[in-house]
Amino acid sequence: MGNWLVxxxxxxxxILVWLGINAFLFVNYFNVYEAGNKFYYxxxxxxxxxxxxxxxxxxLNFNCMLILLPVCRxxxxxxxxxCGCCRRQLDRNISFHKxxxxxxxxxxxxxIIAHLFNFERFMTSQGYENGTLNNVLSKLGNxxxxxxxxxxxxxxxxxxxFTTLAGLSGIAITLALIxxxxxxxxxxxxxxxxxxxxxxxxxxxxxxxxVIHGVxxxxxxxxxxSLHNHNATFCKDxxxxxxxxxxxxxxxxxxxxxxxxxxxxxxxxxxxxxxxxRFCRSHQKVVITKVVTHPSKxxxxxxxxxxxxxxxxxxxxxxxxxxxxxxxxxxxLTSSPEEDHFSIHVRIVGDWTDSLFKVCGGxxxxxxxxxxxxxxxxxxxxxxxxxxxxxYETAVLVGAGIGVTPFASILKSVxxxxxxxxxxxxxxxxxxxxxxxxxxxxxxxxxxxxxxxSQMLERGNAxxxxxxxxxxxxxxxxxxxFAMHHEAQTDVITGLKQKTLYGRPNWENExxxxxxxxxxxxxxxxxxxxQALAKTLNKMSIAHSSADxxxxxxxxxxxxx
Amino acid sequence: MGxxxxxxxxxxxxxxxxxxLLIGGVVGVAGQFRDWExxxxxxxxxxxxILLEYPRGKRRKGTTMERPGQWLLAAVVKLFxxxxxxxxxxxxxxxCLAVPGGFILPTVLGTVNLGIASLIYLLAAFRKEEWRPIQxxxxxxxxxxxxxxxxxxxxxxxxxxxxxxKQMDDGRTGAIEVTAxx
Numbered sequence: 001m002g003n004w005l006v007x008x009x010x011x012x013x014x015i016l017v018w019l020g021i022n023a024f025l026f027v028n029y030f031n032v033y034e035a036g037n038k039f040y041y042x043x044x045x046x047x048x049x050x051x052x053x054x055x056x057x058x059x060l061n062f063n064c065m066l067i068l069l070p071v072c073r074x075x076x077x078x079x080x081x082x083c084g085c086c087r088r089q090l091d092r093n094i095s096f097h098k099x100x101x102x103x104x105x106x107x108x109x110x111x112i113i114a115h116l117f118n119f120e121r122f123m124t125s126q127g128y129e130n131g132t133l134n135n136v137l138s139k140l141g142n143x144x145x146x147x148x149x150x151x152x153x154x155x156x157x158x159x160x161x162f163t164t165l166a167g168l169s170g171i172a173i174t175l176a177l178i179x180x181x182x183x184x185x186x187x188x189x190x191x192x193x194x195x196x197x198x199x200x201x202x203x204x205x206x207x208x209x210x211v212i213h214g215v216x217x218x219x220x221x222x223x224x225x226s227l228h229n230h231n232a233t234f235c236k237d238x239x240x241x242x243x244x245x246x247x248x249x250x251x252x253x254x255x256x257x258x259x260x261x262x263x264x265x266x267x268x269x270x271x272x273x274x275x276x277x278r279f280c281r282s283h284q285k286v287v288i289t290k291v292v293t294h295p296s297k298x299x300x301x302x303x304x305x306x307x308x309x310x311x312x313x314x315x316x317x318x319x320x321x322x323x324x325x326x327x328x329x330x331x332x333l334t335s336s337p338e339e340d341h342f343s344i345h346v347r348i349v350g351d352w353t354d355s356l357f358k359v360c361g362g363x364x365x366x367x368x369x370x371x372x373x374x375x376x377x378x379x380x381x382x383x384x385x386x387x388x389x390x391x392y393e394t395a396v397l398v399g400a401g402i403g404v405t406p407f408a409s410i411l412k413s414v415x416x417x418x419x420x421x422x423x424x425x426x427x428x429x430x431x432x433x434x435x436x437x438x439x440x441x442x443x444x445x446x447x448x449x450x451x452x453x454s455q456m457l458e459r460g461n462a463x464x465x466x467x468x469x470x471x472x473x474x475x476x477x478x479x480x481x482f483a484m485h486h487e488a489q490t491d492v493i494t495g496l497k498q499k500t501l502y503g504r505p506n507w508e509n510e511x512x513x514x515x516x517x518x519x520x521x522x523x524x525x526x527x528x529x530x531q532a533l534a535k536t537l538n539k540m541s542i543a544h545s546s547a548d549x550x551x552x553x554x555x556x557x558x559x560x561x
Numbered sequence: 562m563g564x565x566x567x568x569x570x571x572x573x574x575x576x577x578x579x580x581x582l583l584i585g586g587v588v589g590v591a592g593q594f595r596d597w598e599x600x601x602x603x604x605x606x607x608x609x610x611i612l613l614e615y616p617r618g619k620r621r622k623g624t625t626m627e628r629p630g631q632w633l634l635a636a637v638v639k640l641f642x643x644x645x646x647x648x649x650x651x652x653x654x655x656x657c658l659a660v661p662g663g664f665i666l667p668t669v670l671g672t673v674n675l676g677i678a679s680l681i682y683l684l685a686a687f688r689k690e691e692w693r694p695i696q697x698x699x700x701x702x703x704x705x706x707x708x709x710x711x712x713x714x715x716x717x718x719x720x721x722x723x724x725x726x727k728q729m730d731d732g733r734t735g736a737i738e739v740t741a742x743x
Binding site: 109112113116117119120123124156157158161171174175178179181182183185186187188191192194195350351 | 564565566569570573574577581584585588589592594595617620623626663664665666667669670673674677
């Protein structure tokens with residue numbers, strides 16, 4: 001039993017196409033430089049290292065073009081909204097960005113290693129004794145028609161690297177790339193986001209350097225005219241007589257014109273538009289209508305902005321100029337679209353959130369006037385997979401720890417649609433799993449569940465939402481406490497009628513039960529949580545989906561930030 | 562940016578630099594470039610830096626993820642006491658190691674990156690950060706009773722869900738059996 005294609009098919013296809021294009025470009029340009037007549041004499045000096053440098057260069061052009069596109073989040077949001085197709089693919093944009101980055105790193109390494117050989121070989125060619133082919137070739141053309149870009153036999157490759165435009169720009173952009181990569185590792189990104197965010201802006205240097213990298217035109221090949229009247233295969237041994245015999249005039253060389261700009265100008269333009277959109281949006285006024293401090297250091301900000309339209313489970317980037325003009329931090333929206341304001345719940349975990357707390361008066365008890373509140377700017381909202389929840393008849397929602405936040409928005413919206421008998425609501429049953437070590441910091445969410453629980457009871461439809469709360473961090477003291485209160489009507493921790501469970505859910509059983517209860521439906525599985533859990537749920541979704549197209553299918557959607 | 566431990570970034574940067582220095586050195590030696598002796602040095606220095614930087618130090622706040630298999634190298638690094646604990650020493654060490662790489666082209670990139678790592682370590686040292694080994698995770702023996710070696714999959718006090726449902730159907734007759742745990 002398994003329908004892996006349902007969950008992974010399109011992604012695999014996209015990756016295969018991308019790899020295919022990379023492979024094609026590599027092989028094609030390798031052949032151009034390894035076998036083409038134009039570079040015959042260049043190969044005399046450099047050997048295969050020429051082709052090994054130019055092939056990854058072509059791939060680099062392609063990948064540098066691609067790398068900017070997945071981070072144009074406003075553009076992607078627009079595509080997502082207007083096309084509707086490939087939404088799940090567009091949600092994996094950051095994963096694709098990382099893949100392309102790895103490929104850029106790989107090709108950069110090959111490119112640099114090949115060029116190290118090229119520099120060395122150019123250098124040694126310049127130093128050959130008089131009368132060898134390499135020497136003659138290297139001495140050619142003291143004007144623009146030269147072949148060997150290293151003109152002086154007394155220099156060294158390091159000096160040349162630092163004095164040519166190609167060398168200097170190459171070193172600069174490689175440095176930028178390495179710094180970007182070392183700050184993008186998981187540990188830096190998750191713990192010291194600002195370092196990652198600021199260093200990643202070195203991409204500006206990267207792209208500028210990339211565009212000017214080829215301006216020096218030091219990759220030389222024979223000109224068209226020269227190829228016409230000087231046949232290399234015939235003339236290569238007669239280099240002593242070049243210029244004096246009719247069939248072998250002195251060969252003339254010219255450099256390849258810079259090509260990279262043609263590849264990257266489009267995406268660079270799109271990215272500039274993206275930043276402009278973010279900038280314009282950031283100047284639209286946002287009013288904080290309410291600030292609520294929740295227990296366990298959680299701050300709720302309710303805001304209004306003209307023309308702000310959101311969907312469930314989306315997130316926004318928030319900036320507060322009083323704290324930092326350059327930092328934008330992502331937060332999931334916890335309000336539903338049907339409310340007249342939008343809200344975020346902010347946990348105080350780092351510098352910026354701590355400052356936000358203080359600046360909004362979270363540490364003061366008395367009422368604060370509206371004009372004392374700081375000015376906030378909001379970019380977004382940006383789409384996530386949660387928008388698809390309404391498309392399924394049955395949905396399994398799993399929120400782990402802080403990942404429960406988008407489900408606040410979803411549950412509120414679902415309940416609103418349900419109570420107003422919205423015809424667009426296909427959802428008939430929700431299985432909600434909330435996993436956390438402890439419920440502190442999420443008391444506000446427990447309150448939401450409590451209110452939903454009582455409303456459902458009133459309407460007599462307690463089965464619409466079945467939720468299971470798992471406390472994964474129980475200890476012996478707590479266990480004794482639970483044992484004492486086993487008979488109580490409501491749960492001792494959350495106050496809900498549905499009792500809290502301890503430990504981790506047995507997903508096999510859960511999926512099996514759901515599959516039995518809903519035999520021929522597509523069940524949407526939505527997770528906001530850690531990678532390990534994503535793997536488990538993905539596996540479960542694939543394993544419990546039946547091969548029969550009319551049977552039950554679990555379709556796994558993961559949110560990531 | 563007040564809560565950043567620069568040593569974490571310095572460590573990533575130094576590890577990457579070691580790798581780059583190593584690769585550059587290998588290229589120089591394999592291609593028998595002029596002055597390839599510097600490349601040979603690059604290989605040696607690169608390997609040394611990788612071995613030194615592979616074990617990640619303990620963060621001051623939060624849990625630190627170990628790199629796979631770092632316990633062996635961490636034990637060796639710990640032996641050198643203040644020489645490896647102090648980041649000023651590391652900053653100067655990396656700066657000195659970087660210099661010879663600047664003489665030939667293949668190792669220049671390694672040199673520059675190691676230089677940057679050295680500067681970040683200097684910043685970390687200035688902020689009084691230190692390298693501390695990550696201790697093995699202490700199992701929470703204090704919380705679970707001595708006779709429990711593994712937490713049960715269906716933890717007490719309630720009987721398994723199926724059992725509970727059956728009992729609910731039976732209409733809650735009498736007291737529900739609760740097995741107490743020591």
